[in-house]
Amino acid sequence: MGITTRVLSAEDADALAALMTRIEGDHPTGFCLGAGEIREVMGGQAVNVFEGAYDGDELVAYTTVLPGRPDEVGLHVTLFGDVDPARLGEGIGTLMLTRSLNLSRALHAALAPGVPGRFAAATLAGREDQVDLVERAGMRPGRHSFLMVAHLERRAAVELPGGYTVTTFDPEAAEELRQTHNLAFADHPVRADASTGFWATFVVGAAHARHALSAVARDADGAVAAYVLAHEYVVPPSGGHGPEVHVPYVGTLPAHRGRGLATGLLAEVLRRASVAGYVTASLNVDTANPTGALGIYERAGFRQLYRQDSHHLDVPPVGGRLSR
Incomplete structure (x- = not known):
């Protein structure tokens, strides 16, 4: 047959x-x-x-x-x-x-x-x-990404930069965070422009979302400055036995970069996860991320597990010509 x-x-x-x-x-x-x-x-x-x-x-x-x-x-x-x-x-x-x-x-x-x-x-x-x-x-070759994993032995609290307050993910403020996310990734080579439908389905209301483990930093005016989100999938991305927390997004607005916010928030998420009983954490990172994310993750104890290589096919507007 x-x-x-x-x-x-x-x-x-x-x-x-x-x-x-x-x-x-x-x-x-x-x-x-x-x-x-x-x-x-x-x-x-x-x-x-x-x-x-x-x-x-x-x-x-x-x-x-x-x-x-x-x-x-x-x-x-x-x-x-x-x-x-x-x-x-x-x-x-x-x-x-x-x-x-x-x-x-x-x-x-x-x-x-x-x-x-x-x-x-x-x-x-x-x-x-x-x-x-x-x-x-x-399809032509493009960028590369690592799946990275860290073991979550009991982690101590990390002091965050002064002038910010840190909370968990609040679904009531989901739209504000979505807009912050799009701004934080606006200068990334692979844009992550999240629509309201995507955000509602895969971040706010998804069964894999772990809002209590996520961390959001607000500045003195109460506006979101940075965030680290946490998810948990049925099959751990690292291939381990879990439980495993996955970090899908780490974002900092350009005006707040260079102050250690991403490092501090990631450490806080990993600390919360270790307290909650998770044994590993995983995340994906573009190997040429311009914000220096790879170094942040390595300092947090993440190590490369495997690499994936992106390939793409570019097509022109329908009935038009693709400009190079």
Whole structure:
């Protein structure tokens, strides 16, 4: 029987979670979710698309297409996907990546035809088969990121810079923090311009959010100056047994940088996590982050576990020409 494909729904979440777990047991992916987390992503935005490849009734591969919020710069579409380790080398990955790129083009035409598009995927360092797959599809290499992990032995409180007050994440102030987040990452090479829908689904109301562990610093006027958020996923990103706290975002507004806020808030989050019984912490960092984040994390005890390399395909506005 040949391979068939179809769009996955919430009813397929358990089977997809099982496939992701099999894949993660073979190699780290940076995108291994539990069934509940899959349902959250599926329901987060109507344009999020999961597709599966089947051999009969067996799910043997998947892809995920996640469009960002379009703006005058362009539309960024993030692609995830992988194949059951027992089915590598059969051309299933090529089939699924081709379908994902075609879907990305269709979403680009529907959502933001007047601006350029960038379709991005990551490969695991050392996996030449993954690199060959994306390069044959026309995707070019870009930036690199580390998945870093730290052991959380009991940590003492760290004195934070004077003139700031520190609290946990308050959902009532979520919109203020979202706007701060977008400002904090405005000068980052990979912009993290969070829409209200993304923020509500994946930061404020997500089952994996751990607001009590997060830390937010406010200045003397009461405005947010910096923040460190905390999440906990069903499958620890480090591949360990957990419990593991994951740090998805560390942000400081430009006017407050250079004062040790990020260092102090991160230390506070790790201290709270250790007190709460977490044994490890993990985070992702761009290896060329211009804010010096890599050094901050290394001083906090984080060490590289694996590297992922970004690849992207740039496309012009629909009916237009991509400027170089």
